[in-house]
Amino acid sequence: MAAEPxxxxxxxxxxxxxxxxxxxxxxxxxxxxxxxxxxxxxxGRVLVVGAGGxxxxxxxxxxxxxxxKLEVIDMDRIEVSNLNxxxxxxxxxxxxxKAEVAAKRVMERVSGVNIVPHFCRIEDKELEFYSxxxxxxxxxxxxxxxxxxxxxxxxxxxxxxxxxxxxxTSKPMVDGGTEGFQGHARVIVPGVTPxxxxxxxxxxxxxxxxxxxxxxxxxxxxxxxxxxxxxKWDEVHSGKAFxxxxxxxxxxxxxxxxxxxxxxxxxxxxxxLTQGVVKNIIPAIASTNAIISAxxxxxxxxxxxxxxxxxxxxxxxxxxxxxxxxxxxxVKDKDCLVCGPGVLIQLDTSITLEKFIxxxxxxxxxxxxxxxxxxxxKSLYMQAPPVLEEMTRSNLSIPLFDLIGKIPKDVVHAIxxxxxxxxxxxxxxxxxxxxxxxxxxxDMDTAGET
Amino acid sequence: xxxxxxxxDRQLRIWGEQGQTALExxxxxxxxxxxxxxxxxxxxxxxxxxSITVIDGSKVELGDLGxxxxxxxxxxxxxxxxxxxxxxxxxNDAVKAKFIEEYPEALIETNPxxxxxxxxxxxxxxxxxxxxxxxxxxxxxxVILVLARSYGLTGLVRISLKEHTVIESKPEHFLDDxxxxxxxxxxxxxxxxxxxxxxxxxxxxxxPYVLILVKMAEEWSKSHDGKLPSTREEKKEFKEHxxxxxxxxxxxxxxxxxxxxxxxxxxxxISSDLxxxxxxxxxxxxxxxxxxxxMVAALKEFIENEGGGEAPLEGSIPxxxxxxxxxxxxxxxxxxxxxxxxLVIEQRVRTILKRIGxxxxxxxxxxxxxxxxxxxxxxxxxxxxxxxxxxxxxxxxLQKCLTDEDxxxxxxxxxxxxxxxxxxxxxxxxxxxxxxxxxxxxxxLKTTAVGLLNDLGCNGVTLTEDLINEMCxxxxxxxxxxxxxxxxxxxxxxxxxxxxxxxxxxxxFIFNGIDHKSQLxxx
Ligand SMILES: [Zn+2]
Numbered sequence: 001m002a003a004e005p006x007x008x009x010x011x012x013x014x015x016x017x018x019x020x021x022x023x024x025x026x027x028x029x030x031x032x033x034x035x036x037x038x039x040x041x042x043x044g045r046v047l048v049v050g051a052g053g054x055x056x057x058x059x060x061x062x063x064x065x066x067x068x069k070l071e072v073i074d075m076d077r078i079e080v081s082n083l084n085x086x087x088x089x090x091x092x093x094x095x096x097x098k099a100e101v102a103a104k105r106v107m108e109r110v111s112g113v114n115i116v117p118h119f120c121r122i123e124d125k126e127l128e129f130y131s132x133x134x135x136x137x138x139x140x141x142x143x144x145x146x147x148x149x150x151x152x153x154x155x156x157x158x159x160x161x162x163x164x165x166x167x168x169t170s171k172p173m174v175d176g177g178t179e180g181f182q183g184h185a186r187v188i189v190p191g192v193t194p195x196x197x198x199x200x201x202x203x204x205x206x207x208x209x210x211x212x213x214x215x216x217x218x219x220x221x222x223x224x225x226x227x228x229x230x231x232k233w234d235e236v237h238s239g240k241a242f243x244x245x246x247x248x249x250x251x252x253x254x255x256x257x258x259x260x261x262x263x264x265x266x267x268x269x270x271x272x273l274t275q276g277v278v279k280n281i282i283p284a285i286a287s288t289n290a291i292i293s294a295x296x297x298x299x300x301x302x303x304x305x306x307x308x309x310x311x312x313x314x315x316x317x318x319x320x321x322x323x324x325x326x327x328x329x330x331v332k333d334k335d336c337l338v339c340g341p342g343v344l345i346q347l348d349t350s351i352t353l354e355k356f357i358x359x360x361x362x363x364x365x366x367x368x369x370x371x372x373x374x375x376x377x378k379s380l381y382m383q384a385p386p387v388l389e390e391m392t393r394s395n396l397s398i399p400l401f402d403l404i405g406k407i408p409k410d411v412v413h414a415i416x417x418x419x420x421x422x423x424x425x426x427x428x429x430x431x432x433x434x435x436x437x438x439x440x441x442x443d444m445d446t447a448g449e450t
Numbered sequence: 451x452x453x454x455x456x457x458x459d460r461q462l463r464i465w466g467e468q469g470q471t472a473l474e475x476x477x478x479x480x481x482x483x484x485x486x487x488x489x490x491x492x493x494x495x496x497x498x499x500x501s502i503t504v505i506d507g508s509k510v511e512l513g514d515l516g517x518x519x520x521x522x523x524x525x526x527x528x529x530x531x532x533x534x535x536x537x538x539x540x541x542n543d544a545v546k547a548k549f550i551e552e553y554p555e556a557l558i559e560t561n562p563x564x565x566x567x568x569x570x571x572x573x574x575x576x577x578x579x580x581x582x583x584x585x586x587x588x589x590x591x592x593v594i595l596v597l598a599r600s601y602g603l604t605g606l607v608r609i610s611l612k613e614h615t616v617i618e619s620k621p622e623h624f625l626d627d628x629x630x631x632x633x634x635x636x637x638x639x640x641x642x643x644x645x646x647x648x649x650x651x652x653x654x655x656x657x658p659y660v661l662i663l664v665k666m667a668e669e670w671s672k673s674h675d676g677k678l679p680s681t682r683e684e685k686k687e688f689k690e691h692x693x694x695x696x697x698x699x700x701x702x703x704x705x706x707x708x709x710x711x712x713x714x715x716x717x718x719x720i721s722s723d724l725x726x727x728x729x730x731x732x733x734x735x736x737x738x739x740x741x742x743x744x745m746v747a748a749l750k751e752f753i754e755n756e757g758g759g760e761a762p763l764e765g766s767i768p769x770x771x772x773x774x775x776x777x778x779x780x781x782x783x784x785x786x787x788x789x790x791x792x793l794v795i796e797q798r799v800r801t802i803l804k805r806i807g808x809x810x811x812x813x814x815x816x817x818x819x820x821x822x823x824x825x826x827x828x829x830x831x832x833x834x835x836x837x838x839x840x841x842x843x844x845x846x847x848l849q850k851c852l853t854d855e856d857x858x859x860x861x862x863x864x865x866x867x868x869x870x871x872x873x874x875x876x877x878x879x880x881x882x883x884x885x886x887x888x889x890x891x892x893x894x895l896k897t898t899a900v901g902l903l904n905d906l907g908c909n910g911v912t913l914t915e916d917l918i919n920e921m922c923x924x925x926x927x928x929x930x931x932x933x934x935x936x937x938x939x940x941x942x943x944x945x946x947x948x949x950x951x952x953x954x955x956x957x958x959f960i961f962n963g964i965d966h967k968s969q970l971x972x973x
Pocket of ligand 1: 336337339
């Protein structure tokens with residue numbers, strides 16, 4: 001029988017120090033030992049959302065931090081301008097799905113790691129898909145996508161009858177973001193820390209130029225570009241949509257912007273600036289992505305193993321002027337629609353599913369249109385795909401009370417669209433439905449309910 | 451070939467062609483290619499540095515596969531420098547990648563002149579003794595040194611070079627240079643030609659706030675013995691005057707004027723930072739002075755003469771509510787003044803160069819122009835020798851950090867990172883490196899740390915038992931996530947140093963991976 005390799009010879013030589021040895025500055029549930037290391041391999045399932053600058057780093061860092069079961073989801077294909085930081089991609093990969101190439105490259109390098117790629121939109125996956133992960137790591141550059149994943153993760157959080165969050169149902173997330181030399185890393189434990197929506201004010205929507213400035217008093221190169229992009233394009237190309245990824249379209253906008261700038265004596269229109277303004281390009285470099293992802297994965301390891309305390313709860317990094325890091329402990333919004341116990345809705349037992357869906361459109365806190373409804377993982381009505389719509393259509397005429405098994409008080413989930421900053425976005429809401437006059441539950445005149 | 455431009459698009463938007471050219475000219479030497487070193491270089495190779503030379507004498511072991519992405523199964527038993535170098539090369543074929551299979555410690559001892567060929571040396575995972583020796587070598591040879599170390603859940607990054615001067619410091623928030631408190635004759639002249647009481651409402655709401663403020667400041671000073679508002683009451687009154695000139699509630703230009711009125715009240719002249727810079731002893735230039743200091747000498751003369759106490763005008767204005775004509779003519783006015791200031795400084799630079807016996811044209815127009823544009827934002831970073839810091843750190847700073855409620859952990863790690871090297875020098879291994887002698891190592895490390903604190907003169911400071919235990923638990927482990935964090939910072943600093951843009955970190959960055967309350971120590 002071959003001898004068991006000693007710690008110094010083992011692949012987990014370095015990680016073992018942290019996972020096998022007891023310590024005092026550790027998480028409350030830390031149980032050091034080989035079993036912990038093996039459990040991490042076996043049961044530590046992490047989903048990486050986004051396979052871009054942060055996602056590539058996250059996958060590599062997780063694969064080298066004791067995790068073996070990873071999945072990654074991304075709808076984008078590789079572009080040349082990714083190559084200065086998305087180190088898992090090569091020139092010959094341009095055009096291929098990011099998730100697939102990233103997964104393949106990490107598996108080739110780190111043996112024993114399994115990564116399942118998903119080349120699709122995050123909204124294409126059902127709730128159940130997300131529920132199987134122990135932790136979700138977000139490497140995204142859009143607020144809308146963060147908001148959506150956050151609402152998905154928070155939807156798994158259950159509350160007891162006293163409205164206290166049941167921590168064992170909480171699905172932790174780590175979230176990173178970068179711009180130039182700056183970035184943030186945060187830990188979100190629904191029910192414990194603020195969720196993304198609790199602190200949405202940290203991400204103010206981008207200010208747009210007033211249309212009258214563009215049309216009448218342009219002053220900067222960006223004004224000329226946006227005029228060509230938002231006004232002139234539609235005037236000239238009746239009905240044809242502008243495609244930012246079509247170089248011909250971009251060239252046209254650049255030429256129009258140049259003409260306008262010349263007319264008004266405004267300097268500074270370049271092709272590069274045109275792309276930057278039109279596509280809202282955020283400058284990005286490898287080092288910042290590396291720093292932020294590393295912080296996220298270190299926290300993932302700590303959450304999963306308890307091997308140290310965790311970040312509480314928001315780290316900002318700024319490397320532009322010297323080096324500044326700061327930890328801020330943000331607080332939960334107890335009235336948060338997303339991580340709170342859910343929006344309370346009182347209903348008559350006779351109300352049909354169709355009526356209920358209509359009601360969500362009007363509800364002042366929700367304004368949710370085209371909602372699909374699920375109850376305990378089971379689809380009650382699905383707007384899409386057509387085959388599921390057809391299968392669930394017959395439920396529309398049945399009272400909701402009957403559909404959920406005549407339970408007087410329960411939680412259902414609604415996924416639909418809502419309008420935020422003039423933009424239609426997908427959103428998921430947790431709804432607590434209470435039926436009037438059932439089983440001793442008197443008409444609840446809950447204070448604050450609308 | 452359009453490829454590189456597209457490939458580097460996202461970073462060119464940060465440091466421009468000039469920064470990229472500097473990177474492509476740089477030759478970087480890496481000492482030790484564990485994960486900390488490999489990750490540092492990975493980020494630099496992706497960004498397109500000119501060349502890298504990887505130096506490591508060790509062979510790849512099984513344990514390296516668990517923390518280093520730049521080795522794989524097939525690397526075991528082979529030269530680590532070679533394997534890492536090969537994988538790094540895959541990331542970017544524009545980079546010249548070389549390796550030398552040798553231990554850095556040996557190179558430092560036997561071949562110090564080796565390092566003078568590089569722009570910058572990144573030294574990772576070195577112990578105190580080697581750091582001190584290498585630092586002396588690099589300082590002597592004028593090679594930039596970046597030290598990086600990952601150790602369990604802590605680590606450090608430190609820069610060492612005599613002086614780093616930055617023209618393009620690119621601060622994120624900086625007051626624009628509008629001179630509303632001290633307008634030059636042409637700006638005053640333009641303001642005189644406008645009528646604030648114009649009856650056309652469209653014209654009234656498109657008068658840029660710069661002209662409103664210059665005009666109203668002029669009116670104010672005429673009725674106040676040539677002074678601008680200075681007391682709180684006066685400032686309030688001035689804002690009331692602006693408000694009174696509004697003819698409709700939706701006049702954004704007037705709202706902007708009220709918001710920007712503090713620019714009228716701001717004291718004239720240069721900032722204390724710039725004052726300090728032109729008072730620096732290096733301003734007395736001679737033939738050995740750098741271009742930067744020659745230009746600062748010219749700047750000093752300008753401020754004391756033509757500038758009338760002000761730096762050259764930056765020449766750009768922010769966007770503001772305005773008609774296109776007014777805005778464009780303002781823009782031209784600011785540009786013209788900046789150009790005039792530049793010409794004066796250029797003349798002074800040429801004269802100084804001649805005086806100190808250099809070719810008067812040895813500093814390019816572009817450089818002087820950029821210097822003038824950034825005159826208010828110039829930065830000088832100086833770094834102590836590592837040896838000096840180790841022997842006599844700035845005690846009040848160290849004491850403050852060690853006793854600070856939030857940051858004492860980072861302070862403690864600074865001491866412990868040095869204590870483990872003393873420990874290793876005495877006992878030939880790091881505390882907790884091997885299993886089975888934990889308790890003994892903990893008490894030895896404690897004694898070593900107490901000894902170090904005494905030697906430094908930090909009497910009365912104690913490190914917590916918990917932190918000492920933790921340091922022993924780490925057992926010199928190089929965790930990938932920590933290495934990626936430390937390596938990420940090291941590469942970011944390298945980029946700032948080489949492009950000479952942005953401001954590199956000053957002091958020693960101590961990473962606290964327990965709760966991320968890291969600290970920058972200026973010792
Ligand atoms: Zn919330």
